[in-house]
Amino acid sequence: MQLNFDWLIVLEKLRRGIMVTDTTLEGPQSPRIIYVNTAWLKMTGYSRDDLANQTPRMLQGRHTDSTVVGSIKQKLLNREVFHGQTWNYRKSGEPFLMNWYCYAIYGERPKPIYYVAEQEDVTELETLRLKERLLVNPNDTVALQFFSVLKEWKISRKTG
Numbered sequence: 001m002q003l004n005f006d007w008l009i010v011l012e013k014l015r016r017g018i019m020v021t022d023t024t025l026e027g028p029q030s031p032r033i034i035y036v037n038t039a040w041l042k043m044t045g046y047s048r049d050d051l052a053n054q055t056p057r058m059l060q061g062r063h064t065d066s067t068v069v070g071s072i073k074q075k076l077l078n079r080e081v082f083h084g085q086t087w088n089y090r091k092s093g094e095p096f097l098m099n100w101y102c103y104a105i106y107g108e109r110p111k112p113i114y115y116v117a118e119q120e121d122v123t124e125l126e127t128l129r130l131k132e133r134l135l136v137n138p139n140d141t142v143a144l145q146f147f148s149v150l151k152e153w154k155i156s157r158k159t160g
């Protein structure tokens, strides 16, 4: 097996969005985004130039669940893997459901060298799942809340 292949080409062609940050967690400027792959740029609508000095918080907005994102720091500090899902926002302002894993990458030393996230837009998948739930129960609050976020965006686009 050879290990000296062109790993950057592989990262760039992955289907899933990849984000790498530094390992600072304190303060509004932390952690800093170091790298995102092409799938991530496609998913969010941002360009690499938009990302200078940015943190992953740039994706958050009105409907981002603070309980979900609030648990990341502790997971990373405890050397655990974070897995969660919440509303994030594309550059255009469009909400989408981000589902992501986040964990630390360790080198030779016990201190982490990067934080990495594997990120996926699951809005379409959830739309199908929650439409079915509404067929069973038209008052399903989770489903109604989900569709109201998408509807709010559609209306704001028309009127704005």
Ligand SMILES: Cc1cc2nc3c(=O)[nH]c(=O)nc-3n(C[C@H](O)[C@H](O)[C@H](O)COP(=O)(O)O)c2cc1C
Pocket: 019, 020, 021, 030, 031, 055, 056, 057, 059, 060, 064, 069, 070, 072, 073, 086, 088, 098, 100, 102, 103, 115, 116, 117, 119
């Ligand atoms: C590698 C990495 C990727 C992250 N990706 C996202 C993301 O896709 N969406 C999101 O809402 N927050 C993401 N975060 C979380 C925020 O950067 C931040 O840690 C979170 O908002 C909690 O911190 P705060 O309470 O200071 O805002 C990510 C964090 C790390 C370290």
